[in-house]
Amino acid sequence: MSKGLPKRSEDYSLWYNELVKKADLAENSAVRGCMVIKPYGYSIWEKMQAELDRMFKETGHLNAYFPLFIPKSFLSKEASHVEGFAKECAVVTHYRLKNAEDGSGVIVDPEAKLDEELIVRPTSETVIWSTYKNWVQSYRDLPLLVNQWANVVRWEMRTRLFLRTTEFLWQEGHTAHATKKEAEAETLQMMNVYAQFAEDFMALPVVRGRKTETERFAGADDTLCIEALMQDGKALQAGTSHFLGQNFAKAFDVKFASKEGGLEYVWGTSWGVSTRLMGALIMAHSDDNGLVLPPKLAPIQVVIIPIYRKEEEFDAITEKANEIMAELRKAGVSVKYDNRDTHKPGFKFAEHELKGVPLRIAIGPRDLENGTIEIARRDTLTKEQFELVSQPISGKISSMLEEIQATIYSKALNFRSEMTTEVNSWDEFKSVLEEKTGFLSAHWDGTAETEEKIKDLTKATIRCIPLDRKEEEGVCVYSGKPSKGRVLFAKAY
């Protein structure tokens, strides 16, 4: 029962916003739509980055860095790309300020107008493909496998901490290949990397799928995605991987001399995940007591809290705590000793629960006497006495951390299974969407008109066409026209 944290059942979005702030993850800044990611929140992001970066490198990618600014003319080179992003671009028009003549402060110097405006990147395809033109001449230069960790700006109307902010942090991979087949394989590979990261590290089950044509990335021929389900029954797109065809190669004239002696356009992909994953992580597992973090991404995996009256007791406990910490650290467990004497144990318990620390060890005089410690799990809120002599503490803690990781994953997976409903009629579609929410698995006739109509009527969108769906003859849940398989509908973030 966290003090002051609203309950999920009463107001889910208020719960989310308060949790983000109370758990010290992020807060709104003085700049509209932009957040300050606080040290604790950033620590989690750093752990995500570290794992993803490792996975990217294992699949052959290297990091590079491209400019924050994109010349306006670049953006218009790929027609559907500019159409998709034009409405949300921040534009730099001047390069100098000067003192106002009336002494009221600084103003933009009208004489310092840029000849060509610069766009603050909403994504980097254009500036990167303009660079790739110079990097690629021959098939020997391919493939280009590059990733960038960066910030981007999209001028959104409504923002929410982590889920949608004007500026956000992300990674964007941009690759160029000699063949269509290879680029398609890359697109699929990176979607699978994201899915594996979500499932193994975030403990977040995701549906691997394909976007419909209307939901596709602006400038892509095909968009693969991972979709997750949040506790309020709404879907969240957690990552996308795009097959760009030759669209950007043609827009930026990136050609290569093939082995056969021809001159061909290269094939491209791009793929990204953002700080939005933080939102997914928070919403997927947390409860009314606060954050629940998967051990693999928790900045602190174990916190040790001393319980004492007298100085001598504290000293004895500290000695024991130091032994335990040394052993845990040797085993690669991150552990913090909360030896603040400014707060009582109960306060510390609540605080570390709020912040989602997976395991808590309490040591008091009673434990010293009995040779025990108390271990409490954040995910289940259960406690147990552990005898220090019976087995090595590091083995016990490591296996508990693994168990927590597995438990919260299967809990989320069960939730998603329960919240995925096969619907076969339009009435059923509407009532499930309104009363139960979650994913609706339904037949769709494959047309953009029907997709649009359903969105207008219900606010539900096609989240994806699952890659593992079975071929199944059926009729569209809305139009009654023939369908070859089910797609996933949901209301989404």
Added chain:
RNA sequence: CGGGGUGUAGCGUAGCCCGGUAUCGCGCCACAUUUGGGAUGUGGAGGUCGUAGGUUCGAAUCCUGCCACCCCGACCA
């Protein structure tokens, strides 16, 4: 950007209708007693009432502009 709402100490609030210099709780500081689930007592500090104007002898209160945030739409990773 359209509709609705809210801005008062670090946080949450009362006061606003009916104008007279701001209430309470949490938190903060000091001391004492406390410490196995958010301690208690005593004393204390902290406020340009979002912001800029206007009306008035006098504005948190009335009027206007602006800004920010929240909810609902449109947009979206």
